[in-house]
Structure formats: C-alpha cells, structure tokens
Amino acid sequence: MANDTNVGGPILKSQTVKHRPRTEDFKHTFKLFIKNELAFVGFVIVLVYFAIAILDYVYPSYLGVRNIDTVASWVPQLASGVPGAPTLAHGWWYIFGETEYFAPIFPVMLAALKTDITYSVAIVITGVLIGTILGTLSGYFGKLYDEVLMRITDIFFSVPTLVLAIAVTTVLGKSLTNVVIALIIIWWPIYARLTRGVSLSIKSNKFVEAATASGSSGLRNVFVHVLPNVLSVVFVQFSLDLGSIVQLFAALDFIGFNQGSPLLPEIGNMLTWGTTYLVAGIWWPIVIPGIFLLIFTVAINLMGDGLRDVLDPKLRR
Amino acid sequence: MILPSAVDWMELRYFILRRILLLIPTILGLSIFMFILIEAVPKAILVTPYINPHVQIPYIIQEQNALKLLGFNYPPPIAYLFYLDRLFHGDLGLMSMPGYPNSVSAAIIDALPNTIQLTIFASIVSIAIAIPLGTYIGARPNSVADQASRVFSLTGYAIPAFWLALLLQLALGKGTIFGNPFGVLPISGSYNPSLIPYPAPSWFVNGYTDPTHLVIFDSLIHGDIPLFFDALEHIVLPVLTLTYGLLAGILRFMRAGMVDASNQEYVKTARSKGVPEKLVIKKHIRKNAMIPTVTVMGLLVAGLLGGVVLVEYVFSYPGMGYLTTQGILSYQVWLIIGTTLVFGLILVMTNLVVDVVYALTDPRIRY
C-alpha cells in the first residue's frame, strides 16, 4: 500500500523545502524539463519571441518598423480609405494586412514584441529583485520587520492588480514610463510573499539551524542557504508572471494610457488602432496582434508549468 | 480523547466576527495607501473639481478654500484624518465629467450595481459549469474530454480578457462583420436607448434606473418586457467574456483537486464499503476536491475584478470599470482613487466570504 498512497500528498500538508547543494545537477533538471514535450514547445516559442526582440535591437532593419515616426509615414498599399486585408501580393510584410495609418501589421507586430518584452522583462526583474530581497530578509529575521512587511503586502493584495495599476499610473501621470513604474510598485509584493514563505521553511531546516549554531552569521546564512533555494521558486513564478505582465501592460496601454505615445508599436496600442475599424468588420488589426499575444502567454504558461514540475521540490519525484 | 465537533455554529459566529475585526486594519491600511496616492498628486489637480469657474470668486481664493476644506493646509497625518472623516461620511471627492454626477460617491453608486451584476452572473455561470464539468473530467484523467479541457483551461488562463471581448464583438456582435449570421448581439451599453420613449419614464433617473439601478431587473419590475430582453441581450457578451477566464481557472483547480483526491486512501475505503462508483466520485472525491478550489477562489475573484474593468471598457457597459476608464481619459483623480478603494473593499469582502466558505468545507480548519 505504501507505494500507491499519498502520492500528491494532502494539499494542506506543509511543504518543507529540501536543502539542495548549489552544485545541483543542472543537466538532470534540463533533461527532465525537456521530457515534458509541451513545456519544451513553450520554451522554444518563448525563445523565438525573445530572439525577435533581441534581433530588433541588433539589426532593426531586418524587421522593418523601428520607431514611432515611421509608423505614421506609411503609404496605403492595398486599398483606399480603410486598412487593406491580408495578402501575399505585396511581399510578406503585408501577410497580415494593414492596420491604422496604413502600416503593415507584420513588421509593426515584430516591433511591438520588442517593446512589450523589453518593458515586461524590466518590470518583472525589478519586481523580483525588490521582492526577493525584502521577502528573504523578512522570512529570515522575522518579528516586527516581518509583520510590517506582511501587512503592507496585504494591502497590495486587497486591490485587484489592474485597478491598482490604473490608480498608481494615474497618480504618477499618464505615460508609459509611469505604467512601468506603477507595475513595479504593485508587483514586488508577490515575490516578497513567495520568498518569505520559502525562506521561513528553510530557516526551520535543521541544516541551517546547525549552521547558525556553529556560529556563522545571519546574513551569511541568508546568502549561502536561503537564496539559492528561494531562487528556483522565484524563477518559476518569474516565468509565469512574464505572461501576466505582458498582458497587463498591453491592457493598460489599451484602456487609455497610450495617450502620451499613440504611435508606439505596442500590442495594446495596436489593438486600440484596430478598434477604430471594428464596426466596419475589419478584423485583422484586432485578431492578429491578439494572436501573437495569446501564443506568447500560452507558451509562457506551458514553460512555467513545466519548470515548476521540475524545480518545485514538492512535485519533483 | 474527543475534541468538540468542528462546525459549531457559535464558534463559527465568533470566527466570522474575528475575521471582520481583522478586516479593520486591512481597510485602514487600504485607506492610508489611497491617501498616499492622493498626496502624490499635485494639489492643483486635486482641487480642480472643487473650483467653480462660473462664480465670481477668484481662482486663488477658491483654491485656498478647497485646500482648507480637504485639510491639505495641515501636515499629511492630519490631512489623512480629514480624508478618513470624509470617507466615513461617504464622501469620496468630486469629479467633473459631462453626463456624470458631480460627486464621486454618487457616480459609483450608479455604476456599482452593474459591475456587481456582471461579476455575479459570470461567477454563477462559471461555477455552475465548472463544478460538474471538473468532476466529470477529474474522474477521467487523460481522456479525450480531459485533453480538450486542458486546452480550454490553458487558453482561458492565457487569453487577454480585452482581446477576447473584441473577438466576441467581431464574431457575435451586431453590425461588425457584414453578413455574419451569428452577429446578433449588441456590442455596447447596457440597453438600447432608442427603446426608451421620450420623455423617459419616471423610473429613469439621470439615465439610471430605479430602484436597483439594474436595467434588467428594473424593466421587469416596471413591466417593460422588450427593454428587459434587450438588456438581457446586452449582458450576454460581457458575461461570456468574463466567464471564459473564470471558468478556465476554476476548472483547472477542480480537475487537479479531483485527480489528487482520487489517489487518496479514503477513496479505497469508500470503495471497500461498496459505495457505487458514481457516489464515490460525487461524495468522497468531489467534496475533498472542492477544498483547494475554494482556497484559490479569492485569487480568481481578484482576476475577475480586473477583467471586469477591461470588459466594461470594451463593451461600454456603464459599471465601475467603465467609469474608471472614463476617469483616466479626463484625469479624474478623485474618481479613480474612489473606484480603487471600492474595488478593494469588494475584494476584501469576497475574501471574507471565501474564508468562511473554506472553513465550512474543510472541517480540519480550526477557527
């Protein structure tokens, strides 16, 4: 019976995180990860997206549209009056048709990926840094510091993310830079909570207790024992959040924070352009950018779930 | 040793009371947070709606008066107390947007029912579908139905709500794609204004209806059946959009919970008693599978409230989310802070309810 029971374990059982050495066999993890085909496909797609973004920085001319000014300067190619439908007759730039300002969707889309990925990565990385440091310290030192930090994060969690982002951005002033700052401000508590939990459970680990008993200092302990373990959990959350942040960023741009930069190639902005022609039944300016966004978030989720399966010590068998 | 039984109603009452008391610091914290946001805004913008250009009082004087009224002539901690005092009196500040009342609270009171209506409809539809479907799928892991639902869950989780709303407008909206036989549903507003006779009936007050502020219910109450069906049509697409994401979320956890619970030892016990397979699933597995689902319900509702803002924006559905986005356009700080606060209160209340439901579903929770 011992073999087949309690495989998943009751949800409520407190999960203890095993301390694993830093020289953890990375290859093995990667092999496990690749075994999960869906996760691997997701991983590849995400890589492609990042490659596009990077390529856009290095060789912008390969990918057509580069900046705000050029977007507005397109000459209608396909039809008069309204954006032209997808066609291959004018080269592959027009494969997805035209959007507002008669810009070809495909190259603008690629440029938009650069914008969105850059901003999102910047947001998540900053959030991770702030959150992880605060959370780890909080879990490790506990007491008043911990209490205060948790109450502060409580407040952040008591408002829906999007609404909070709207409020903070409005207060900071309506611009995309402020959207980025606002998203950082509201995103760090997630990581603070996460890392606090992990570092708490590691702190109660016999191993760290022993290290403390043998006289190594608290801060050293944090870096030697807690951080490496926290990082794998954070990494999973990071990869999953990238999808949410891209969406959130696009959504904020979509609902009206694009006023400062109405011509910026960005997915939310492109959707705003598309809505102009919604009632005319012109679907491609709406459908195409959304599909690019959807593929990215699906891929991110697949990858993140796969990563969690191999990195989460609770699930790893 | 036998401990007292878990669901003791007296104890539950104390539990709820304690949870409500615990809300107070959270709500105070929320108000402090909102106040910090207000403080970060230039004073000139804050006082704008308090200034009446039509009266013969110089701007400077009016501004001084407004600052004094709002308590901003004191240091921030005192100003916060002024703010808190105004909150207690239901005063969320002023706004000036054409077609809306001057008072933020009044505008929110007009819009709130619509938002609540959307979220509740979406929740009911999602839960009503997700629980039986999750039970069915969770009992048959890796079947065709399960694979299909995984795809559904994945896209539902990943699909941006506002894009889905646009897609639905294209696919099912009246007058978008020419000749689309499915394009039968209205794509904006909560009712068709041309159905309202001129002058509007007395229960149409400032474009909002009496007594519930919900066109669907008020038209029924006042016996206006065409308007009722029209309002019903208007709610379909927004609710559908919201349902997709929520349903996917609940389904995902429900399935995981089912699979996890069916591997537990007590399921073997149930079978060893001769419980028929159907009952094993319904009674023994599902009851346990609900527990993880309930725990994430708070998170899902938070997502839903975010989604409702986008959905209302796309469908111009006159709820709080739409109000907020209108506020962005014309920079109504008091309005946006006000709606944020109200959204926060709704979420806090929902979490309270979720906690209580959780305590009721899992007898192991001590309260």
Place this chain on the structure above:
Amino acid sequence: MMQNSEGTKSDSDVYLRVEKLKTQFFTSRGIVKALDEVNLNIKKGEIFGLVGESGCGKSVTAQSIMYLVPDPPGRIVSGKIYVGNVNMLIGLDRLAKITIKSETNVKIKRNKRLIKRHNYLLSKIRGDRISMIFQEPTLALNPVLRVGDQISENIMLHLKIEMANAILRREMATRKDYESFVQKVFSIGDKDQRGKEILDWCENYSISDAEELVGNIFLTYQDPETIIKSLEFIVNERKSGTDINRLSRARDYYVYQQKLFEATLKLMEAEANGRQDEIESAKYELNEAKREGGTFLSFRVINIFMRRRIEAPLRDAAKRRVIELLTLVNISEPERAAISYPHELSGGMQQRVMIAMALASSPQMLIADEPTTALDVTTQAQILDLIRNLNRQMGSSVLFITHDLAVIAQMCNRVGVMYAGNIVEEADVNTIFDNPKHPYTIGLLRALPRADRIAGKMVKLDTVAGTVPNLITPPSGCRFHPRCKFKMDICEQKKPELDDLGGGHKVACFLYQEPGGSTQ
C-alpha cells in the same frame, strides 16, 4: 454450486477461496509480477494470518481480493476469488484486453460497459460480504465527512431491506403480538434461553436500546400484564408516525433491486461459463425482473424528489446502529464520536472507527492489512483484542496481514507464509511455529527472538540472507532459490506447487515433494 462444474473441491466450510490469483503492475520500468498464482482458503470463523517480508505482496493480495488494486498501473491478470459462492472476478478476461508487446510497452484496452457492470457487482459484495481495515486510519477516513456518516453510509448501502423490514414489523405490531410473545417467554423455564428469546425479539422489532429495559422488566416484575404494557409503551414510543405505506413501497423497491442484482449476477456467471442456453435463460430472467420495474415507475419518480423523507426512518435506524457499533468497538462516548470528524479522534480511535465501519453490515469476511502498525504498543494490543473478540462474537472470518510473527502467534488459527508473490507454506499456527518446513519459514522463525532461546543467554538472531528479489525480473522456478540454503537444480527450473503434507500443512518446496510429480 457453479464452481463444482469447474472441478474444484467444494468445501462448505470455506468462505473465501482465492485461486491462482495473478496481479501485475504495468509500470514504465517493466511489469511487476507482484502476485504469482496465489491460492488461499479461509474457513468460516477462522483468523487466517498472512506473513512475509516487506514487499512480498501481502497488501497486493488484500487489495486484489477487494479488487482495489490501483488501476493504472495495476491489474489482476487472472484468477478467481470466491466470496461465499460468488466469484468476484467473473468475466475478468473480458474487462480489459492486455496486449503485451514488451516489458515496458503494454496496451490495455478496457471495455467500459463491462467494467461498469463489474463495478456494480463489486459494490454489492464489498462492504456487504467482505470488508477491509486499512493500515493507516488517518489516511483511510475521509477528512470531510463525519465519522457517523461514514459508518452509516455502509449500513444504508447494504442493510436497507433488513432495516425497513424491522421498522415495518415494529410499526405494524399489535398488542396481540406482545401478548403471545410474553406468554411464550413465560413458558420458557431456562433463564439463558429466555434472555436469548428476548434479545431476538428486540432485534426483530429493531428495539436496540430497549434491551436493557426489557431485561429489567423480566427480572423485577412477574406480572405478564405489566410487561405487555411496558412493551407496548416502548414500541409505541417508537411509532414515530412513519408512513408505513411509503416505507413498505420503498422496501419492495429495494427487494426488486436485489432481485435485479441477482439476475444480473446469474447472467454474468452464465456469460463466464459461455454456455449459450444458460445465457439465454439468464437474459430472459433478467428481462422478467426488469419488467417488474414498471410498477415502480411512480415510486422512482417520487424517490428522486423525496428520497430524504422516504429514507428518514431508515437513516434513524442506521444512526442507532452506528451508536451500537461504536459501543461495540469500545468507544467511550459513541454519540459524540459519531458527530465528530476524523481529525478530532486519536489514531487508536480512528482505527476503532474503521473497524466499526468494516463491521457495519456484519460481513462474513474481514481483511485487516496491518491494522496496528501505525499505532502505539498499548493501543495495538487493545485493537488486536478487539478484533479477536469480534471474531469470536460475530463468527466472521478474518484475513490478518502482518509482518509480526508474535502477533500471528497470539491472533491466528492458520498461517500463510508469503514470499515474493507466492504462498510458500500454509499450516495451523502451532504447526508453523513447532514444525516449519519451508526453508524461508524456518529462516523467518530463526529471526524471531524466542523465550526458550533467550533464556539460554545472548542469542544472535539469524536473518534470512539476501533481500527480496526484484519482481520485474523474478528468479525462475522457485522464487526463493537465490537465498535458499537447500537449493537443488530443479529449483531453478520448476516452480514448486503448494502441496499438502497432511493435516492441512501445505508447503511449496521440492524438498518435500517428488520433483517429477508436480507440473509447471
């Protein structure tokens, strides 16, 4: 009955008979041949002990008997399990088609319709004729259901007809009934006989907690009139306004369901035998039984809406029985225990609850898979005592699984020794300890500290050298041969059969049999 036609000896004393049970796990690493043709015979009222090292397949045996092997990965591949006279594995080979391409590539095609029918059969046998106590009471009880509800679930599943009958008898009882009863009782001289008669009567009228009262009446009063009045009072008090018509209708419906089940079972047996004429007649009978269902149509419709009300008197009776059962397993505050959740009880209590649950519908056969391993020593002894007493009182058989020979010695009548998926020796408990035959059994007993040896001085305990073999690639022939001191050439080639040495002492070892005589 039908098993006679298959040429097996019908021993009317035997309640559980397991024949050539073969269970395998189809894992990604290969096929685990966990059980290799296990044979078991357990007599009525007997406690049969099953011992063996960890991983030898004791739990798999128990789960196979209950048909609880987790699927996937496990499946019973072949064999028969007779509980009473019903084969739990009827039509087993048609439930799923197993195509073995290689050790790691196995395709299993399940027949959903037949599996559904088989589940139906199982649900009628499990809990009713045979039930099981698990090793970990903490995991085996459903955390979100009250203990009482979990026990009464079993009762409501299997004892509806009996309960309905008892309630109807009581509700329809007249003064005359008591009078004649009292007259009869007074005519009995023997005190014990009289007590038994009274208990039977109470049982008959489903008066559980009145037993004591009735007993007192007979001790103190001698006047029949008074007694009749008291009885009437007790019985009347119970006349709770139950709708007799509806209840009797419900009873008829349950009886009809039972009939349907029996007809289905017959059909399944016929199909397993493969005789066309039998199948035809069984089908005809089933259809006849189904036709009767038409008369229950309106009841079924009402039952959908009013099930709770219709079953209310039954549930009350079940509740009373739960309390009785909890008292029976020595729980001090049965009323309170019944309304508590599993996590509110201690481990020992939980195991008592498990036992009460297993006994709820008085099964003839009880399987206990290491019921005390998770408990502390004192509780362990109490639980063992409890199982022994219950076995004596209720006369049901017990399959007692443990790896503790000391427990076997104090609990069991007969013992089976298991090694790597085979029963290698089976005998009376005394014979096993005094005169073990199989080299593995001898090794096991050597490892046991015994009083007579310890009395000498420090005795170094022997253990059986080596470890349990990997069951994906088990040793050929006798699975014990890599560890056996007496290994012969034949042991590697042939599998020894379980042969009777006389007096029910069976051994599967070539040391004790003509190597030529047994077949593969």
